[in-house]
Amino acid sequence: MSLIDKNFAPGDFEERWYAHWEASGAFRPDRPEAKPYTIIIPPPNVTGSLHIGHALDNTLQDVLIRWHRLNGRDARWVVGTDHAGIATQMVVERQLMESQQPGRTAMGRAAFVAKVWEWKAESGDTITRQLRRLGASCDWANERFTMDEGFNTAVTRVFVTLFNEGLLYRDKRLVNWDPKLKTAISDLEVESREVAGSFTHIRYPLADGVTLADGRDHIIVATTRPETMLGDTAVAVNARDTRYQSVIGKFVKLPITGRLIPIIADDHADPELGSGAVKITPAHDFNDFEVGKRHGMTPINIFDADARIIAAEGIPAGYVGLDRFVARKQVIADLEALALIELIETKTIQMPYGDRSGVVVEPWLTDQWYVNAAELAQPALAAVKSGETQFVPKSWEKTYFNWMENIQPWCVSRQLWWGHRIPAWYGPDGQFFVAENEAKAQALAGDMLLTRDADVLDTWFSSALWPFATLGWPENTAELARHYPGDVLVTGFDIIFFWVARMMMQGMHFMGEVPPFETVYCHGLVRDAKGAKMSKSKGNTIDPLLLIDKYGADALRFTLTAMESQGRDIKLDEKRVEGYRNFATKLWNAARFCQSNGISGSTSVAPPPANNAVNRWIIGEVAATARALETAIATFRFDAYADAIYSFAWNRFCDWYLELTKPLLSEAADPVVAAETRAVSGWALDQILVMLHPVMPFLTEELWHKLGTRSRDLLVSAWVAADLPVDAA
RNA sequence: GGGCGCGUAGCUCAGCGGUAGAGCACUGCCUUCACACGGCAGGGGUCACAGGUUCAAACCCUGUCGCGCCCACCA
Numbered sequence: 049m050s051l052i053d054k055n056f057a058p059g060d061f062e063e064r065w066y067a068h069w070e071a072s073g074a075f076r077p078d079r080p081e082a083k084p085y086t087i088i089i090p091p092p093n094v095t096g097s098l099h100i101g102h103a104l105d106n107t108l109q110d111v112l113i114r115w116h117r118l119n120g121r122d123a124r125w126v127v128g129t130d131h132a133g134i135a136t137q138m139v140v141e142r143q144l145m146e147s148q149q150p151g152r153t154a155m156g157r158a159a160f161v162a163k164v165w166e167w168k169a170e171s172g173d174t175i176t177r178q179l180r181r182l183g184a185s186c187d188w189a190n191e192r193f194t195m196d197e198g199f200n201t202a203v204t205r206v207f208v209t210l211f212n213e214g215l216l217y218r219d220k221r222l223v224n225w226d227p228k229l230k231t232a233i234s235d236l237e238v239e240s241r242e243v244a245g246s247f248t249h250i251r252y253p254l255a256d257g258v259t260l261a262d263g264r265d266h267i268i269v270a271t272t273r274p275e276t277m278l279g280d281t282a283v284a285v286n287a288r289d290t291r292y293q294s295v296i297g298k299f300v301k302l303p304i305t306g307r308l309i310p311i312i313a314d315d316h317a318d319p320e321l322g323s324g325a326v327k328i329t330p331a332h333d334f335n336d337f338e339v340g341k342r343h344g345m346t347p348i349n350i351f352d353a354d355a356r357i358i359a360a361e362g363i364p365a366g367y368v369g370l371d372r373f374v375a376r377k378q379v380i381a382d383l384e385a386l387a388l389i390e391l392i393e394t395k396t397i398q399m400p401y402g403d404r405s406g407v408v409v410e411p412w413l414t415d416q417w418y419v420n421a422a423e424l425a426q427p428a429l430a431a432v433k434s435g436e437t438q439f440v441p442k443s444w445e446k447t448y449f450n451w452m453e454n455i456q457p458w459c460v461s462r463q464l465w466w467g468h469r470i471p472a473w474y475g476p477d478g479q480f481f482v483a484e485n486e487a488k489a490q491a492l493a494g495d496m497l498l499t500r501d502a503d504v505l506d507t508w509f510s511s512a513l514w515p516f517a518t519l520g521w522p523e524n525t526a527e528l529a530r531h532y533p534g535d536v537l538v539t540g541f542d543i544i545f546f547w548v549a550r551m552m553m554q555g556m557h558f559m560g561e562v563p564p565f566e567t568v569y570c571h572g573l574v575r576d577a578k579g580a581k582m583s584k585s586k587g588n589t590i591d592p593l594l595l596i597d598k599y600g601a602d603a604l605r606f607t608l609t610a611m612e613s614q615g616r617d618i619k620l621d622e623k624r625v626e627g628y629r630n631f632a633t634k635l636w637n638a639a640r641f642c643q644s645n646g647i648s649g650s651t652s653v654a655p656p657p658a659n660n661a662v663n664r665w666i667i668g669e670v671a672a673t674a675r676a677l678e679t680a681i682a683t684f685r686f687d688a689y690a691d692a693i694y695s696f697a698w699n700r701f702c703d704w705y706l707e708l709t710k711p712l713l714s715e716a717a718d719p720v721v722a723a724e725t726r727a728v729s730g731w732a733l734d735q736i737l738v739m740l741h742p743v744m745p746f747l748t749e750e751l752w753h754k755l756g757t758r759s760r761d762l763l764v765s766a767w768v769a770a771d772l773p774v775d776a777a
Numbered sequence: 778g779g780g781c782g783c784g785u786a787g788c789u790c791a792g793c794g795g796u797a798g799a800g801c802a803c804u805g806c807c808u809u810c811a812c813a814c815g816g817c818a819g820g821g822g823u824c825a826c827a828g829g830u831u832c833a834a835a836c837c838c839u840g841u842c843g844c845g846c847c848c849a850c851c852a
Contacts, residue, residue: 056814240849247852270852284852318851326852335850398851443781447847450780454848541847577789579845610800611790616782617845619789623801630814641811687791691799706811 052643052754056636058600062746066180069749074764075185077124085121086531087113088515088565089186090539090547091194094129095136095171098178100574100582100620101540103592106184107605108571108612108686109538113185114742114763115681124531125185126518128192129175131168133467133507134229134404140164140466157465164466178593183601183745185763190527192518194510195468202517203468203510204484206558211482215420215557216460218472218480222337223459225412227355227372228405231463232416234506235456236545238400238409245397248274249323249390250383252283252300255308261294267311268390269327272397274383275375277302278363279350280309282328284339287313289324303388304379305362314339331413347413355410372410417461417470417503421553425452428552431563437552440569440684441615444541451545458550460506467504474499512550515564534565541570541615569684572617574608579619595625602744603629609743610690631694632747635736638702639751642733645713647726649756650734656727660712663728666705669696670735677739690743697736705732730755737762 053060069075077084087109092102109125117123140163141152152160179186192199210216223232251266259265267283280302285292292311299308316339317326330340331347340347350360355372357363367375383389400409429452431437432445439445461470472482473489475496483489489498513521515537519528533555539548548568555564575581576588583589595604606628611618650656655667673696680689711717712725733755741748741762752762 052811054811056812272852316850316852321851323852328852333850333852335852338850441782447781450848545848573846579789613791616790621789621801624789626814627800630812633814634812637812637815639811644811691791695799702812703816707816 050754052636052640052751054640056633056747058602058632058746059597061750062183062601063181065746065749066183069185069761069763070180070188072761073189074761075125075187076189077122077187079120079122082120082122084530085113085116085123086126086534087124087536087538088126088518088534089128090537090543091128091130091192091511091514092175092179093132093135094168094175094193095132095139096175098175098182098592100590100592102175102179103182103604104571104574104608104612104618105538105540106179106182107608108569110182110184110605110745111609111686111689111742112536112538112681114745115677117185117763118738118741118765124187126190126192126531126534127176127179127184127186127188128194128514128518129172130507130511131193131195131467133462133464133504134231135507136164136168137464137466138229138404140167143167152465160465181593181596181601183605185745190518194507194514198520199510199513199517200468202513202521203505204471205522206513206554207471207505207509208482208484209558210419215423217418217420218415219418219457220413220415222331222334222411223414223416224400224402224409225353225355225414226402226405226407226409227351227353228407229402229464230353232412232414232459232461233402233404233409234459234508237403239403240398241401242396243399245272245395245399247272247393247395247397248380249392250274250277250303250327251388251390252302252327253388254295255299255301258295258298261291266388267292267295267300267325268323269325270322271327272399273332273376274379275357275372276329276332276350277327277379278305278357278367278375279329279331279348279360280327281330281340281345281348282309282312282343283325284312284314284317284328285325286315286317286319289317289319291319291324302362303386304364304382307362312339312343314342332411334411337411337413349413351410351412353412355412416459417472417505418457419460419509421455421458424553424557425455425549427556427561428452428549428563431552431556431561437563437565438567440567444544444568444570444615447541448544448549452549455549458506460509461501461503462506463502464504467507468510470501470503470505472501474501508546508550511547512554513558515551515555516559521558532559532564533562536567536569537565538569538571540573542573544568544570567684570615571612572615574618574620577619577621579617590620590622595622599625599629600632600746602632602747605745606631606690606694606743609686610694612686614685614687631698632744634698634702635740635747636751638697638706639733639755641706642729643755645726645729647729647733647755649752649758650727650731651756655731656724658724658728660721660724660728662705662708662712663725666701666728666732669700669705670732674735674739693736693740693743697740701732701736705729738765 113123113125144151224238226233247270249268249270251268253266269283283300295311296313298311302309316335328336328339330337330345331349348360350357352358357367357370357375359368402409432448471484472480474480475493475498481489481492483492515534516532519525519531521528551564580588592604603625607625658664658667673692676692677689709725712721737748737752745763749762752758
């Protein structure tokens with residue numbers, strides 16, 4: 049208990065309180081008799097730094113955790129970081145380049161991975177330090193990392209188990225290949241962009257003097273990627289298409305290569321589209337791959353990992369080694385010279401781009417590991433259908449259903465170095481053995497000389513295990529029993545497929561059909577004041593740390609809470625932060641006023657006895673506010689929470705109550721009424737601190753201690769304000 | 778081509794069946810012994826448009842227009 053300074057300066061006490069809380073163990077769950085309340089943090093990238101989206105996500109989680117902690121629950125916020133395979137690998141590669149050190153391939157795998165660990169150690173606590181500045185009351189004592197020892201065990205166990213159950217398998221099929229990063233990526237990591245392109249109509253000469261019904265000696269096919277014709281294995285037409293019925297089973301002579309390829313009948317060819325005839329390139333197009341399979345064709349691969357032409361069947365030597373885009377020009381030039389170009393249309397086309405590399409992704413034929421997602425999706429789907437897990441807002445359930453019901457095999461192998469190495473070993477003739485370690489694989493393989501799979505797992509494969517691997521799984525720990533499933537997951541809607549769906553699948557499969565959380569709260573994106581998506585390249589990013597420096601963490605937290613409305617996107621305007629900093633100042637001054645009038649903190653949750661009408665009124669208002677907050681939390685209406693406490697504290701408590709009671713505290717006033725008013729004021733102010741604490745933890749903790757001699761910190765006090773009598777007056 | 782969401786005061790948004798609300802901005806007054814990062818008073822909206830349901834609609838239904846996002850193999 050000490051005098052409240054005239055100036056409100058959050059920088060003077062925020063870091064001090066955080067250090068005190070953490071050191072005192074306040075973030076640890078320590079109420080074994082109470083019902084647990086568990087949130088699992090979406091693990092930020094270990095080498096990342098706090099952006100405004102993290103600030104929102106973690107503020108909301110902290111509001112929930114702190115509210116439930118204040119309400120007596122045994123709250124635990126499980127925390128940790130993600131190794132973020134591809135993202136981190138790219139960061140380190142870029143750093144090597146910028147510092148002119150040898151590149152990844154030059155230094156070799158072991159040295160590179162060591163370099164990443166070095167970088168992780170160096171920068172790895174940046175993000176967690178920043179979360180502390182935000183005030184996130186995470187259980188740091190049990191901080192996890194997706195590549196720590198226990199996690200590695202969990203990942204391996206899951207891989208081996210799924211393999212043994214037949215739910216994970218190796219397959220040769222087309223993947224989305226990123227020729228820049230030189231790895232397979234999943235469907236979700238491909239974004240379709242509209243670009244200016246062209247549509248080339250090519251004449252494929254009919255072989256053996258055959259002609260079409262209209263007398264033409266060629267079939268016209270169209271493509272946006274002319275170079276792929278080097279790998280064509282057929283031309284497909286529809287069996288119902290009268291224009292082509294007579295030539296089904298005949299051949300065309302594939303230009304440039306001179307190969308004869310058959311004209312086949314397949315429903316993939318739509319008579320309504322283009323010429324009705326379509327070139328089939330099984331090794332470089334997802335549809336064509338299926339067509340090829342139906343007709344027993346062997347795909348002809350024409351690219352290497354860099355998407356350069358290789359010496360495949362019939363490809364002229366001059367093409368070998370050409371980049372795909374150079375090859376495209378060459379194909380067009382050669383076809384033009386042969387007078388086989390019917391037409392080149394300029395038009396906007398859809399092209400697949402790697403979301404990380406920004407280059408055009410190629411469908412490429414490789415051996416990869418796949419998870420049978422369609423199978424794992426069934427229980428995960430059922431859990432949401434039955435309401436065991438609920439999305440808030442509910443409309444996201446439809447999105448989830450739609451994706452899960454049409455889910456494709458999940459390619460989980462990546463040709464990267466940073467990540468969980470795939471636990472599979474190969475014998476000399478391509479036999480493979482999946483086991484938890486090399487010794488077990490060797491036991492399966494007998495005398496064979498084994499080499500380990502060079503690939504690593506998709507980052508999301510490990511983060512899918514986050515809700516249970518962080519609690520000690522596969523060991524049967526007490527923590528697991530107590531904190532799984534979590535109460536709520538708070539995350540952005542943009543990773544529902546990447547992460548939420550995968551956690552649902554793995555959680556259901558490995559945790560006895562129990563989904564990992566009861567509620568999935570999906571918040572929106574934080575945009576700039578004009579509504580534009582923030583990006584470094586646009587230069588419109590808002591750095592949450594700068595806002596914290598300028599206005600205090602509490603003001604930023606209040607802003608994000610007040611603007612979070614049912615998952616809608618947030619247009620963040622700095623003026624809003626300034627406004628809520630003003631609110632903090634207002635409260636600070638109100639507390640200072642109270643203190644200067646001999647008002648101090650209360651000793652109990654229950655309101656003091658009151659006879660005076662104004663005092664009775666404010667007691668009732670506190671109760672009504674507490675109930676409004678309870679509803680807001682139960683329905684995840686963060687905006688309603690902020691609004692209720694704001695209007696109560698400012699409009700009713702400051703503007704009316706403090707003004708109306710000023711005369712009651714004057715020297716001329718009745719001492720009995722004055723004493724009652726001091727007691728009620730102190731109690732009401734305490735209640736404001738309690739109710740506001742989840743959103744503004746620093747300011748409220750500071751005032752809590754300034755206003756009274758307290759046996760405990762505010763954040764760990766269990767105050768069930770909503771139980772107050774509603775009609776105290 | 779499917780799916781979702783949004784169009785309410787100058788701006789950002791609540792309200793989702795019972796005579797229009799908040800914050801910011803704006804106007805006027807006030808440096809009154811908590812606070813000018815403040816106080817008091819005030820101006821400002823045919824709730825996108827058109828139909829319908831209802832005693833009653835910003836709120837429910839149908840359609841139209843505009844904006845945004847997600848998913849999808851028109852080669």
